[in-house]
Amino acid sequence: MLHVIKLWLEDGSVVPLPKVVTAAFGEDENKHTVCVYGHVDVQPARREDGWATDPYNLTEINGNLYGRGASDNKAPVLAWIHAVEAYKALDMELPVNVKFLIEGMEETGSNGLDVLVEAQRDAFFSDVDYIVISDCGWQSARPALTYGTRGNCYFYAQVDLLAHLWRFPTVSIHGIEGAFSGRGTKTVIPAKVTAKFSIRQVPNMEPAVVEKQVTDHLHAVFEQRKSPNKLKVKMIIGAKPWLADTKHALYEAGKTAVKRVLN
Ligand SMILES: [Zn+2]
Secondary structure, eight states: OEEOOEEEOTTSOEEEOOOEEEEEEOOOTTSOEEEEEEEOOOOOOOGGGTOSSOTTSOEEETTEEESTTIIIIIHHHHHHHHHHHHHHHTTOOOSSEEEEEEESOGGGTOTTHHHHHHHTTTTTTTTOOEEEEOOOOOSSSSOOOOOEEOEEEEEEEEEEOOGGGGGSOOOOOTTEETSOOSSSOOOOOOSEEEEEEEEEEOTTOOHHHHHHHHHHHHHHHHHHTTOSSEEEEEEEEEEOOEEOOTTSHHHHHHHHHHHHHHO
16 A cells, blocks of 8 residues: 655645555454564765765675665565565465555655554554564674664754855855855855754653754854844754663564574
């Protein structure tokens, strides 16, 4: 099934987000239902970033596949699809009901996913007992089960520059949108500059609190500068950290499976 969620932008316009795919295999009431989460979107990649091959052209070298998103998150999603397919091909009964939830906005904070989950709470998700997320890497070749991640608060701090500022010296810093960071010495003053920064979250940090503290601090500092320009601060992503209970049945199952497959 395909679900379309819409996103309301600041200027009032509405854009449809990439479709979220859901699928269900088996609906045996006597079995547990496991929902596998995955995503198909990727972070931007350019050859200049250090790629040995074209990042958007899946390339096989010595039996390994290289391409943007190959491991984050195509391969883990495919592994689950192959597992279900294997049961079907062998005419074996699935030990659990399997559901898939595959989205396309993960890299920008899963925009709209909360809306979908809420809307489908009593429908698609009503019988889901467990959620499995295979969207984490291993630190080394040693298998690993992830039981916690840091959260992230990502901010845009936008300064609307008044035209008369051209009389003053300006400093352009790399990584600030609107500031010139290419080769050469372009000195045109943009209408606005946006600083992008993020703060990683650890347990006991609340994104809403971080948002208020960062916003208040930036406004207080900006106020002191007596600048004629306008500052706007917006938290784009507010993801909480999480820490799982490694004694949970899912982790026990995961440990057993990893041991059995990878020894
Ligand atoms: Zn991912």
